[in-house]
Amino acid sequence: MPEVTILPDGVHVTTHADETLLRALARAGLRYRVGCKRGGCGICKVQLKLGEVSYERPIAESVLSDDERVEGICLSCRAVPLTNIVIELQEGDRLRRVLGFAYPNSTTPPGRSGTGPVAKKEGKDTSDG
Amino acid sequence: MGKSSAVIRLGYVHLRVTDLEEARNHYSNTLGMEVVHEEPGRLYLKCWDEWDHHSLVLEEGGVGLVKFGYKVEDDEALADFERRAQQFGVTTGRFSAGENLKVGDGLRLTLPSEHTIELYTDMEFTGTETGAINPEAWPRNVRGVGTHWIDHALISVEDPGLIERFMGEVLDFKTAEKVVESVEHPEVIGSWMSCGESPHDLAFIKGPQGKLHHFAYHLEDWSAILRAGDIFSMDDVPIDIGPTRHGITRGTTIYFFDPSGNRNEVFAGLGYRVQHDFPTINWTVDQLAKGIFYHARELNDAFTSVFT
Numbered sequence: 001m002p003e004v005t006i007l008p009d010g011v012h013v014t015t016h017a018d019e020t021l022l023r024a025l026a027r028a029g030l031r032y033r034v035g036c037k038r039g040g041c042g043i044c045k046v047q048l049k050l051g052e053v054s055y056e057r058p059i060a061e062s063v064l065s066d067d068e069r070v071e072g073i074c075l076s077c078r079a080v081p082l083t084n085i086v087i088e089l090q091e092g093d094r095l096r097r098v099l100g101f102a103y104p105n106s107t108t109p110p111g112r113s114g115t116g117p118v119a120k121k122e123g124k125d126t127s128d129g
Numbered sequence: 130m131g132k133s134s135a136v137i138r139l140g141y142v143h144l145r146v147t148d149l150e151e152a153r154n155h156y157s158n159t160l161g162m163e164v165v166h167e168e169p170g171r172l173y174l175k176c177w178d179e180w181d182h183h184s185l186v187l188e189e190g191g192v193g194l195v196k197f198g199y200k201v202e203d204d205e206a207l208a209d210f211e212r213r214a215q216q217f218g219v220t221t222g223r224f225s226a227g228e229n230l231k232v233g234d235g236l237r238l239t240l241p242s243e244h245t246i247e248l249y250t251d252m253e254f255t256g257t258e259t260g261a262i263n264p265e266a267w268p269r270n271v272r273g274v275g276t277h278w279i280d281h282a283l284i285s286v287e288d289p290g291l292i293e294r295f296m297g298e299v300l301d302f303k304t305a306e307k308v309v310e311s312v313e314h315p316e317v318i319g320s321w322m323s324c325g326e327s328p329h330d331l332a333f334i335k336g337p338q339g340k341l342h343h344f345a346y347h348l349e350d351w352s353a354i355l356r357a358g359d360i361f362s363m364d365d366v367p368i369d370i371g372p373t374r375h376g377i378t379r380g381t382t383i384y385f386f387d388p389s390g391n392r393n394e395v396f397a398g399l400g401y402r403v404q405h406d407f408p409t410i411n412w413t414v415d416q417l418a419k420g421i422f423y424h425a426r427e428l429n430d431a432f433t434s435v436f437t
Contacts, residue, residue: 033430035390035430035431035434035435036367036369036386036390036391036392036431036435036437037367037386037390038367038386038387038388038389038390039147039192039389039390040147040192040193040386040387040389040390040391040435040437041390041431041434041435041436041437043430043431043434043435057147057148057151058147058148059147060145060147060190060191060192060193060389061191062191062192062193063192063390
């Protein structure tokens with residue numbers, strides 16, 4: 001499964017099949033700046049530094065323009081990694097750990113080697129934020 | 130003393146959605162609206178407790194607001210609004226019966242905030258699910274949340290003071306509550322305006338031009354709000370905030386998003402009646418968070434940043 005590296009922290013998360021960036025990060029107990037979580041507002045855009053993503057649903061041009069796509073702007077609530085990717089959070093945003101008890105050593109990036117996140121349950125994840 | 134407005138209510142919301150079938154599932158199965166008409170790329174829906182043909186038009190392609198329709202009492206009122214809107218300097222245009230499905234002739238206004246509002250006097254009357262003769266309290270076959278009717282909308286505008294003046298001077302809306310910079314500097318940050326006795330039929334806050342913050346459905350009470358929240362969890366609907374209460378309007382609420390990211394609200398509790406002698410309630414901007422989310426008393430990021 002594709003691995004996501006999140007800059008500037010350098011945290012790694014392993015994604016599930018067809019899982020969006022937002023869901024993968026939420027499953028790993030990580031929070032960052034998001035809005036509607038459904039591709040409508042553009043608040044959760046991140047910079048795609050390396051790798052490829054696809055969009056499972058149509059995205060409004062008013063939310064993510066062709067120019068932005070060319071510049072590597074990525075709508076994280078709808079983007080599904082196709083390869084290992086590296087993303088960088090927006091300026092001023094930061095990664096927050098909401099499952100601190102699961103990763104008591106906060107210097108250990110969750111999800112490294114695919115063993116970190118508490119993700120035993122497959123299927124619909126309703127806690128995406 | 131205020132003057133009665135000849136505007137009756139928010140009659141329809143015309144919205145863009147990125148995926149029509151996902152939107153159908155949300156508005157019909159999760160919220161419980163009925164699809165009353167469909168054509169390629171469009172769905173028309175209504176709630177069980179609404180009398181006219183439809184209250185929501187969903188159009189596939191993009192996201193956000195196309196326009197609102199507000200129902201008006203009669204043609205004289207339309208002509209009067211047209212004259213006053215032109216005097217105010219607002220772009221007006223007439224539209225003919227049939228341009229909007231089942232809607233009669235009307236007047237189209239482009240607000241200084243770039244929102245389109247259509248005023249009309251007639252939409253085909255189709256009746257509610259429970260009818261007008263010895264009605265039951267509610268229909269037994271209601272789905273999901275079972276929203277009663279579309280109640281109000283909140284939009285974002287660059288100049289709330291200007292829009293408040295327009296809605297008051299041209300359409301006779303009354304300001305029930307407003308948010309001002311401070312008592313000494315009463316610059317308008319947001320305004321909740323009423324055309325009848327409901328605390329708001331249209332509200333607006335400072336923000337980008339032409340955008341939608343949310344439109345809201347009326348529910349019966351607080352327990353219906355809680356039940357709606359349960360259904361949102363069952364159906365994986367992203368909740369923005371709630372269940373909680375607004376300080377402004379005293380309504381109980383959940384903000385949530387449709388599958389395209391348009392914000393919806395379920396809203397209950399007629400906190401008070403806006404009668405002709407109702408004085409405007411003022412909130413200072415330092416208390417805005419309490420005014421919006423009465424319990425949390427702090428705004429989430431999304432409230433002031435997520436618009437479609």
